[in-house]
Amino acid sequence: MGRLFGTDGVRGLANKDITAELALDLSVAVAHELGGQSVFGGARASAVVGRDPRASGEFLSAAVMAGLASAGVDVLDAGVLPTPAIAYLTKRMNAEMGAMLSASHNAMPDNGLKFFASGGHKLADEIEDRISGRVGSDWDRPTGAGVGRILPFGRGAEFYMEHLLQAAPGRLDGLRIVIDAAHGAASEVGPEVFRRAGATVDVIGGDPNGLNINDDAGSTHLDKLQEAVRLRGADMGVAFDGDADRCLAVDARGGQVDGDQIMAILAVAMHERGELQDDTLVATVMSNLGLLQAMEREGVHVVQTAVGDRYVLEAMRSRGYSLGGEQSGHVIMLEHGTTGDGVLTALALAQRVVSSGRALHELAGVMTRLPQVLVNVRGVDKDRVDSDEGVLAAVGQVEQELGDQGRVLLRKSGTEAVARVMVEADSQERAQGYADSLAQVVRERLAL
Template sequence: MGKYFGTDGFRGEANKNLTADHAYKIGRFLGWYYGELKKQSGDDTPARIVIGKDTRRSSYMFEYSLVGGLVASGADAYLLHVTTTPSVAYVARVDEFDCGIMISASHNPYYDNGIKLINGNGEKMDEDTISLVEAYLDGNLNVFGKDYAEIPYAHRDEIGCTVDYVSGRNRYVGYLISLGVYSFKGMKVGLDCANGSSWNIAKAVFDALGAKTYVINADPNGTNINTDAGSTHIEGLQKFVVEKGLDVGFAYDGDADRCLCVDEKGNVVDGDAILYVYGRYMKEREKLITNTVVTTVMSNFGLYKAFDELGIGYAKTAVGDKYVYEYMQKNGCRLGGEQSGHIIFSKYASTGDGILTSLKMMEVMMAKKKKMSQLTEDLHIYPQVLVNVKVKDKAVAQADKDVQEAVQKVADALGDTGRILVRESGTEPLIRVMVEAETEEICKNYVDDVVSIINKKEAAR
């Protein structure tokens, strides 16, 4: 990860560690850089960059700052307005933009915001380009064989323009509707839009496909995004589904690249269960190319046991949908995702897409004529206990001989009845110790054994 950009963009509290000035400079660089790339290939047309935003109050500030930087550098900025992250990726790809920008801090509280960069293929931006953006922010840019203390402004008729591009968002909505294989007529569906990006998209899609749609948390005011709502506060949707007697519910996060489900009984169907349901559906229809579902190291042990029983292979990547997608692209896999609800269907999208995920889960229900609870009844999710341990040096703590011996002892004791995972936090001075086993008591005892060794060794350092 870079100085400013992590695995999911440049994120922080608005006007504290992510400011309007940062946004302006990012716009300045991207507008100039992509224009230069075009010129060097013999194309004198301005760079075309598409921008979307979520419903946070600060998103407007960052949008205007980015646009100011882009047009000052000679690029044309196309505005999708309030929309989802996957819609920006879709439009960037199908309408052949040089890159896309999404203004969102995803599931974070309203006072945070973020800037996500998307390449012309609709994928998360490559590390080399992000490194150049960071170098410009720090005033030490070297690119195209030159050092730049500052990059040039555009002048006269080379100054860029701004284009209202709501038609691009509407085309994305049409694309989602086109993926509806079955009519949802007669189905009662609950949607929790988290007062975020999906508030004016999700219901339109489900209504068009014939569902009787019930919506909560679709009244954004700039400060209520994710507040007791959406995929990170799914208890509201659980209650809503049961009280209204709905067939199923879907909860999105702030920028709608995640989806979690609620079955008709009010039980949560998380990302692991979604991978199980759709992976099994693909396997049954011989559509699971490479016979591999891509997960992260945080997926539940029970998911792997279930895949073993079904004869489905799986891969494990580092935590982050970016790494899931990279593995899928490299190895030709069609399905992958995270426990948190980032699910990637690579045949249809280049990013996690919450609304698409809910449509695909509806497809399985309609095709198999089963309730959501019936689709997940053969999946046994193991209890999990996770403890974070503060350490002075993450690498030293994890490499400690006594710690490694303690971890191996737990792994040997669990055998094929569970697992232990010890990993470093990507953003904090923490070691995360996680155990999955048949009972929560077993998990806690084994976690305590390892944590006590780590704390003992830290105290001696």
């Protein structure tokens, strides 16, 4: 059996991979691991539970809350809210744990479980492994007054919106923005926060019905947002994913602004204000070389991590860095949150547009994206991709030919039997050619 937890919780096809039974058993294990002695002692442990709008979240969140309460944990049911909201509320309410039901940007049939420790922090690998080891084990069940209570937590949305407006207090009067909420968890709080900040807001993808989350909407489908921004004459647009922990943007011309560009804009702004800790931005190895080049010009150092916002966060917490994120739009502002927050990112980006008096496409011009090609190579021994002599020799040859005008990155997928070949170059043709040739070498050398 493989590891239960992936890079971002437990995820799979709802009611097949992610069942009510698994949700209940896993929640009991989480209660025992994170609740400590308070689960059965005097002071009762508590948890905040939320979900995105997908239909399966209704029965799965019920199972999670049942598992926690059966283990003696009091549960605050926050209902439909973004993942970063649940992380924030776990901290604000001094809860020992939090749980979020979401499969993020995945299609509606999937779902997943994410858990937070006290303070709203994601769980370390070793804690996840201990939780996995507890699943299905015998335990003494509390009875009578020892069982937990499940309470509605309607104030959670208001608390979260207050937090966002305090974290990004600049006004947006005069700004017209289109928000694509992906029919997801931020369909209500996202637009409402922007209205409270003074913006004129148009919403698309804001009518969740349990079945349409991420359906041709949100940060993985920007074409409708691009069209809406142009047709409505908006200053910019932002798109969230299903659980709103990521954000991508569109400028007034309809051009895409990805996570690297958003980080570049925010890093420069924070650097100018003296708010960028150690003048450092944290990004993953997948960030575009153009970001690294731009930050060097702006006097900002870049620390790179493995792919995954959890690794970005680990690096940020280890040194107290204030800003980090991923090309996909996960952006973490450590002073204000413990996880990527799409709504907060969008607010900060919009405020930079207003305060600078510059259009979004001008601000995004701080960096030039190099053409980037990613080829997924299947049917190979992915574990040898970074050690095979023939593959390494081919990579070295390409790197020598590219010089400082590009780069090569080979890595194995953390979730599939796939080796990934990524090449950046000064033209799309060169990037594609080198990526295809290296992928062929990987197929020939590492074929199973």
